[in-house]
Amino acid sequence: MNFGAYGDAGASQFGGGGFMPSPAPGHDNQYGAGGGGQQKGRSQNNSLRAFTIRHLLKETANVEDDRYKADGHDITTVTIVGKVTSYREQSTRVLLQLHDGTASMEVCSWVDDADMQAQKPIEWQVGRYVRVYGNLKTFEGKRSITAFAVKPVTDHNEVTYHxxxxVMQHLHLTKGAPPTGQPLAPGKAAPYGSTPAATAPYGAPGGGYGGAAPAAAAPAGGDIHSDLKAVYNLPHATAAPNGLSVEAAHAELQRMGRAHYNLQQVMQACEYLAAEGVLYSTVNDTTFKSTGA
Known part of the structure; x- marks a missing residue:
């Protein structure tokens, strides 16, 4: 699958053990500074990191002025993805309220007359998903983002990707580099992200992409919503471009020993999870995929 431009800021930025530096500001740079997004004298050696809004609000420390830390590291340029829930247009700026399923935050984008005459108000209308690049700010105890780029999300896979x-960046900083895939020595604990099946040869039961997928284990004491969340986060469900149909999810539930759920209950539960931001519909109204939330 071609993830387009948003795939460029993925795992490759950790190839050298650090962050991908953000490009220098400029008119020809889509990630450069806009009208109010860059301060004079600010270091140009910025880093770009993906966040959920809740992480920015609850788990990020304001150490001094506009300097912030998350997971023990300084952060400068951040990117978030969310749905526009409020749009306010003023003479020199646009104020957006974004919700990503974890929390809500205000985004300020400074604009000029040319921007106002362009299609930005259309691209940022309420109900649409956008990706924001900018700097975290705190004013009167309220955190917000001053954006220098707000881009519409045209492929919903970008939401899942974000x-x-x-998760990957948080684990990289708190747990170390991802596992290399080398077999573990006897008695050695597996690093984060790995499972015992990861050390089995390809083609063996449960070992790698060539092996047969084992039946999913039923979550202990789960209800239909937690059961369906487990189903849609199965490896073959997340790998499928369009996710799973309601019928396929119903079949997976039966394999898990949840035969008491009927198809109508599964459909209603999927619609509920979609409204909660846990699932999203793909090719039709009865096929869903996990957002990873």
Missing amino acids: FLQC
Whole structure:
């Protein structure tokens, strides 16, 4: 699958053990500084990191002025993806309220007359998903983002990709580099992200992409919503471009020993999870894929 431009800021930025530096500001740079997004004298050696809004609000420390830390590291340029829930247009700026399923945050984008005459108000209308690049700010105890780039999300896979990127970067900083895939020595604990099946040869039961997928284990004491969340996060469900149909999810539930759920209950539960931001519909109204939330 071609993830387009948003795939460029993925795992490759950790190839050298650090962050991908953000490009220098300029008119020809889509990630450069806009009207109010870059301060004079600020270091140009910035880093770009993906966040959920809740992480920015609850787990990021304001150490001094506009300097912030997350997971023990300084952060400068951040990117978030969310749905526009409020749009306010003023003479020199546009104020957006974004919700990504974890929390809500205000985004300020400074604009000029040319921007106002362009299609930005259309691209940023309420109900649409956008990706924001900018700097975290705090004013009167309220955190917000001053954006220098707000881009519409045209492929909903970008939403899932963003959440996965947030998890990967957080684990990289708190747990170390991802596993290399080398067999573990006897008695040695597996690093984060690996499972015992990861050390089995390809083609063996449960070992790698060539092996047969084992039946999913039923979550202990789960209800239909937690059961369906487990189903849609199965490896073959997340790998499928369009996710799973309601019928396929119903079949997976039966394999898990949840035969008491009927098809109508599964459909209603999927619609509920979609409204909660856990699933999203793909090719039709009865086929869903996990957002990773």
